[in-house]
Amino acid sequence: MSKTPARYRTPAFQPPGWDGPSVTLDFTSTKPPASVFAFFQESAAAAGWHPANRNTLGYPQTWTKIYPDGVPASLSLIQTERTPDGETGTYVLTASSPPAVTH
Numbered sequence: 001m002s003k004t005p006a007r008y009r010t011p012a013f014q015p016p017g018w019d020g021p022s023v024t025l026d027f028t029s030t031k032p033p034a035s036v037f038a039f040f041q042e043s044a045a046a047a048g049w050h051p052a053n054r055n056t057l058g059y060p061q062t063w064t065k066i067y068p069d070g071v072p073a074s075l076s077l078i079q080t081e082r083t084p085d086g087e088t089g090t091y092v093l094t095a096s097s098p099p100a101v102t103h
Contacts, residue, residue, distance in 0.1 A: 001025045022096035026080075028088050033057060033079055036091060040077050049075055073097040 006021045029036050037059035041051070044063045051060035052074070063075040074096055081090040 020097050022094055025093045026090065027093070028090050030088050033082075033089055034059070036079075036089065037061075037077065040093070044075060055079075067097075071097055 002024045004019075004022045004024075007019050009015075009017050009019055031039075034057055037055065037057055041060050044051075044060065047065075049063035049065045052062040052064050053060070055061040055078075061077060065073045065075070067073060076092075076094045078092050079089055080092055
């Protein structure tokens with residue numbers, strides 16, 4: 001698991017601003033890809049996440065959520081290695097949010 005804190009982006013080839021915090025988890029599963037994506041689809045929906053787009057299997061690959069304080073967040077799940085069903089597959093789950101804006 002890796003955690004990336006929020007950081008200020010100085011102007012260069014992109015505008016200045018903040019890159020939000022994120023948490024990334026790499027994991028493997030021996031389950032078929034459809035089973036892995038179905039599990040996360042159900043879990044994300046139960047936690048109030050809304051699908052934003054779908055992968056080639058037809059399952060959500062990204063989700064969005066607005067927390068009660070108005071902060072938007074995103075969640076994504078990708079398969080980094082395409083393997084036949086029943087073989088170990090590698091996945092990356094990432095949760096991120098822009099940092100809170102204070103004035």
